[in-house]
Amino acid sequence: MAKTSLLFGIHMHQPVDNFRWVIDHAVEVCYKPFFEVASQYPQFRFSLHCSGWLMEQIAQFHPEVYALIKTLVEGGSIELFGAGYYEPILSTIPSRDRIAQIERLNKSIRSGFSQTPKGVWLTERVWESSLIRDLYRCGIEYTVMDDYHFQCAGFDEAVLDGYYMSEEGGEKLGLFPISKKLRYALPFLNVNKAIEAITSYCRENDSAAIIFDDAEKFGMWPGTYEWVYEKGWLVRFIEAVLADPSIEPMHYGEYFRTRRPRGIAYLPNTSYYEMGEWSLRADDALKLEEFKQEMGHQRYEEEGVKFLKGGIWKNFFVKYPESNRLHKRMLELSAQRETVGEGEFDINLYKLQTNDPLWHGVFGGLYLPNLRDNAYRYLIRCEDIRYRGKQVVVSDQNELDGYDKVKIVMPKVIFRFDAAYGGQMVEFDSRQECFNWQNTLTRRKEAYHCQILEGGKTQEARAVEDGIDTIHNMAVEIDDSIRETVIYDWYLKNSFIDHISDGSFDLQRFKRCDFREYGDFANQPFEAGYTQEKVTFSRDGGLYFPEKAFARLEKHYIPSVEGIGFEITFSTDDERTLNYVLEHNFHFADYKALRINGADAEEEGMSVQTDRLEIIDGYLNKRLLLRFSQPCDIYYFSLKTLSQSEKGFDLSTQGISFAAVFAFSKTISIRGELEVFDV
Incomplete structure (x- = not known):
């Protein structure tokens, strides 16, 4: 036999x-x-x-x-x-x-x-x-x-x-x-x-x-x-x-x-079929599914699988800049192994290389804040060993986009800024707590969101005779409360983001990311330069009404004992009264342990005509203080993403978005500090 x-x-x-x-x-x-x-x-x-x-x-x-x-x-x-x-x-x-x-x-x-x-x-x-x-x-x-x-x-x-x-x-x-x-x-x-x-x-x-x-x-x-x-x-x-x-x-x-x-x-370079589908951008994943349906299930299984493919795993670095950032930081640190020496550095580097926080499919992966927190903990431990108390300003182009990433390393904190994204802050690390307050995630379109927005169920449940269904085929009920959480950002949720809006800017428009944007500074590259005393980013851009008016923005970051000082100057030829909005997005380990400007943090809120944003992080026992040279209105809301998991859908808090709003005409200059203190 x-x-x-x-x-x-x-x-x-x-x-x-x-x-x-x-x-x-x-x-x-x-x-x-x-x-x-x-x-x-x-x-x-x-x-x-x-x-x-x-x-x-x-x-x-x-x-x-x-x-x-x-x-x-x-x-x-x-x-x-x-x-x-x-x-x-x-x-x-x-x-x-x-x-x-x-x-x-x-x-x-x-x-x-x-x-x-x-x-x-x-x-x-x-x-x-x-x-x-x-x-x-x-x-x-x-x-x-x-x-x-x-x-x-x-x-x-x-x-x-x-x-x-x-x-x-x-x-x-x-x-x-x-x-x-x-x-x-x-x-x-x-x-x-x-x-x-x-x-x-x-x-x-x-x-x-x-x-x-x-x-x-x-x-x-x-x-x-x-x-x-x-x-x-x-x-x-x-x-x-x-x-x-x-x-x-x-x-x-x-x-x-x-x-x-x-x-x-x-x-060829590939993974399993579902992974290739997940690595595609949302619209391409939806088109792939349309092609499969046109071909028919049986024909696809017999013939089409050879020709109709998704992306490769490394597409996740293209699809999610937050994933790419972690990966390229890992490569940067790996290149330091010989100069730093083996031992504790190696162990943290190898833990940083774990795959889970770098991708997203049926399982949470990148969308799970605790997994990204773990990765940044290993990263910061490597950095702490690498610099051992030094104070330096360094630049690299590790993310392969041709733009400088400038890092300010201080005894207590590490800041990192990206010229490709508006000279914005993309990393804000506590060396003592090994925690990145900038570990946020942008709200973006995923293929499964289309099923949510269409209503009903994600798919029809399959009848399984004397058996059970896999998580790839399970139906999930969708209600209006879930549907309302699907919001997309058109720029990355970093910090020190520059918006030019008008008097219609308010908390709800900020939350829905549908406010009027006249400038081209929030998601465009800046020129970079640095010394050990100052980091500078600048852009000659414009305001669009829709006719273009010339505008220029300069940002300077200055290392200080407890953090950084900053100087921001914006000028334009247009004479209208506008709002300059400086946006920050901060991530925390426990959002229930936060106090914002003296009050317990809510899902959303505002402070009127204040010159500071004080956040008490009760989990890490740290005080984050953002001070301005002039008063402003500050709006904030909980930044939440809706992602797919093996159990259905998860609504996760990825950070808190803050908008400091300053009225101006033609030019505005703002100075301030971002500092960290023990509670």
């Missing part, structure tokens, strides 16, 4: 320094029950990848689960896969960091489990052929990726029942295609249909049914704990696999050693 080799693997990961209660919950409803069931069937062979940081947490806080894994490894049930220790997208970090992260996890696996990984898990299955050389140097012989990767290169689904070989400069790597059919079947279909999906790969004596997917599908995804454990799906599935004479559970390594490759494959 011909047999199908079942290559079954699970991938376990949680964002580095994620909330402890999230880890505990994942262990309780997913990891622990999975390994408890698996321990009852030692003859069920499967593969496991667990990110290094998560395994640390399990070993420290859930030793009984760690012991279960160790027992299964020692008994021969589990083959362990390597990866980057802190779960980076390998293709986005420098070669030396890839090797260091992979070897760090390999060393941990050898020490804890007495195995040396020969297979590697690619985070989010992001593939670039340039990885082969570094994987080869780390002793890696094979990896896994979606069958979609192969289909993008022209392979038919029917031949993706084994591994292929690839090479880069003569260095070799085996490539296993993960079956989409099985990803959508396990654990969502009933056991009989799941077994049918596996045995459909029984085409030749050495055929393999290949599945390597998120462990969180087995208990953490909505509805899966009840289905997989309380209703016994996993027990019945493993028993059915072991009872079926046509299925042989096998490790990837054994299959790789004992079976010949199907052939050779050279694959």
Whole structure:
């Protein structure tokens, strides 16, 4: 009888320094029950990848689960896969960091489990052929990726029942295609249909049914704990696999050693299909979906998948400047490794390289403020080690746009300004607290917003007979309160943003981002210059009524003991009375612990004719003081984004937007300070 080799693997990961209660919950409803069931069937062979940081947490806080894994490894049930220790997208970090992260996890696996990984898990299955050389140097012989990767290169689904070989400069790597059919079947279909999906790969004596997917599908995804454990799906599935004479559970390594490759494959830069769709800008993602619908589901699955593709993972750096900023700051710091030295700097750099805060899809990722806070904490720790109390002003062009980014490093704070975006402040770090008060996120259009604005449900719920649906197909009810939160900004939510408006500017127009803008300074580049005493940005621009009137704006930032001083001068040929609006956007860890100009922070508010904005950050016990040389009206509101998650939609506070409004005619000059004090 011909047999199908079942290559079954699970991938376990949680964002580095994620909330402890999230880890505990994942262990309780997913990891622990999975390994408890698996321990009852030692003859069920499967593969496991667990990110290094998560395994640390399990070993420290859930030793009984760690012991279960160790027992299964020692008994021969589990083959362990390597990866980057802190779960980076390998293709986005420098070669030396890839090797260091992979070897760090390999060393941990050898020490804890007495195995040396020969297979590697690619985070989010992001593939670039340039990885082969570094994987080869780390002793890696094979990896896994979606069958979609192969289909993008022209392979038919029917031949993706084994591994292929690839090479880069003569260095070799085996490539296993993960079956989409099985990803959508396990654990969502009933056991009989799941077994049918596996045995459909029984085409030749050495055929393999290949599945390597998120462990969180087995208990953490909505509805899966009840289905997989309380209703016994996993027990019945493993028993059915072991009872079926046509299925042989096998490790990837054994299959790789004992079976010949199907052939050779050279694959394009890609990830799984959904990731390519998410990396597109909203309008392009909607067009892609239209093309799929025009083609029809069956034709797309059979033929169109080869030709109709989304973007590549690195498009997230194009789509989200906030993500690109973090990534390029990481590259800047990585280049300092040799001058700073190894040790604590390396650990924080590697944690900074974790993938989670850099992208957004069904899961929150970039939209989750705590993940970005964690990333900036590692970044600031690296900076603190790098400068060790120094006071400097430095410039770079690391973000590849040709414009200077100027950084003012003070003993207590670090400021960073971007000439490409109006000479605005894009980083405002407390070195003591390792917190970035400028870690805001712009409200922007996402493809799923169109479904919200159209009303009803996000999609029609699919009827699933004796099974459960995946999070990719779940319907979510939409009401008017959610719809009203969908607002888009036409400029990035940095600080020291310059607007020229008129007397119609008010709190609600500011909140809706539909106020009249006459100037071209809020989202346009400035010229930059700096010395150790002063940073200067300037622009010769205009006011548009719609006829253009010449206008010039200069900004100077001056390092001071507690922060920075600033001088802003605006002049124009037009003689109308206008409003100069200076906008700041500040991010906080706990918005309930804030006081603004002496009162508890509300969802929105204003101060009339004041020369200061004082914010008490009760969480960090800091006082942020923004002083002006003349009185102004200050409006503020909570900056919130609506994002998609595995549970539906999340309304997240990304910061507080402040607008200081000054009336003027022809010219205005404002001086002030932005300073930080202990409470």
